[in-house]
Amino acid sequence: MTAAIEVEHLVKRYPRGRANAVDDVSFAVLRGETFGLLGPNGAGKTTAIGILTTRVLPTGGRAAVAGIDVVADPIAAKQRIGVVPQTSNLDRSLRVREILTFHAAYHGVSRRERQARADALLEELGLAARGRDKLDWFSGGLQQRVMLGRALMHEPDVLFLDEPTNNLDPQSRLFLWDRIRALHERGVTVVLTTHDMEEADRLCDRIAIMDHGRILALDTPEGLRRLIPGGTMLEVRTRLPQAVPAGAPAGAEPVEAALAALPGVTAVERRPGSGTDDAAVYRLYATGDAGQLLASAAQAVVREEAELLDLRFARPSLEDVFIHLTGSNLRA
Structure with a gap:
């Protein structure tokens, strides 16, 4: 199976930082895999995702998504990825359906196709009756659904989810877990960051444990458990x-x-x-x-x-x- 993401000796150093935010990190994510970056706040997870999604320039190393170098050709890389950020960045002046269709138009999806995709995603995300609504009365969980729908409108090769269930109520959390599992079953490559142990354990095929900018271990959940001494x-x-x-x-x-x-x-x-x-x-x-x-x-x-x-x-x-x-x- 070929790699959807390749990261080699990635480094990010901020001018005033005492240590590297990302410190010589290397890993690969296989196509169709759900891959987790697990670690506490400040571990370097969000910075690593920022580099892979072209929002942060690395200090050193190489990162490629769908075979495209994210530094050498960020525009082409953006066409192949979908991103659900940690905090909402939705345009509150738009209606829910417009948020989805405008995003698809930006990515060059035809009018007919983007209308069909919006219909399907609104139905899948339980938002079919809310397409004409604005976000004024949307809970955090509903806004997260809208961001997920927006990220999927151009059918990306890789979906990045940064702390996707942070601060969500239990019902919204379980709903989002179900959607991530459904994407996995459809063969979508998913990369998520989390500090939620249960979330990583339930959703991820493989997990990289990060702390202080470094990957301490990378394996399947069961493989990581075998690191504990004694049987x-x-x-x-x-x-x-x-x-x-x-x-x-x-x-x-x-x-x-x-x-x-x-x-x-x-x-x-x-x-x-x-x-x-x-x-x-x-x-x-x-x-x-x-x-x-x-x-x-x-x-x-x-x-x-x-x-x-x-x-x-x-x-x-x-x-x-x-x-x-x-x-x-x-x-x-």
Whole structure:
């Protein structure tokens, strides 16, 4: 399968910046793939998208979309891409249908074809009855639908979505997820940026985890999970005989030390307790027999005279992967 996007050693340095906003980034996106750039605000995701959509000039490196160098020929590149930005840039003086048809006219779509495409997209996006409306009373979710429709009017090869569900209500979020899945089924190449772990996990074929301008890892969601050390992950929830502050150094209390000493355990993380009680939650990463680990962990907690509240196997999340790679939680 050929690449829809090729990025080689991309760098963006702003004059007053202390560090590169994008720092020697390389990746490729396959045709028909839904590709995610996952990371916190300030990771460099939006800057990378800005370069790929010709809005930001890179300091160094190369980027091509549909085989077109975005710096050497930005006009040709723009004809092949659709963009849904992070914040609304819709013309509020126009009616919804006009927003779509004017955009298509700009891209050279014939009058008959743009009217037909507008009909189809308004229907698909649940806006068939709102085509003559202006945006004055449109919620953020409805405006996002209009921006998606506008981006698709010239049938781009690649669709870029920058934080597409940021600040949307749950219903609007799920609606947009369904539309992205439908585009994927039709073979549209989609690139989205997000700091929403669940969104990336549910929608993306592959994900690049970014932080401080660099790509830390790139793989399928399952491939990223395999970066977590150990083949088994067990969560142990206890009430300690004496309170130990969250964030205390590893081994600061006997239960943690006892769990870390179990055969096959490769790492133990102290995590925040849930609810209002004084529970301590430990996540164990281990190799070997899962059943034996379960029994040994329960015995270790009881042996240290702590109360065992819960014991369960867990599946690593993308946030676990991010913490493993960076040593910190994902910043909002």
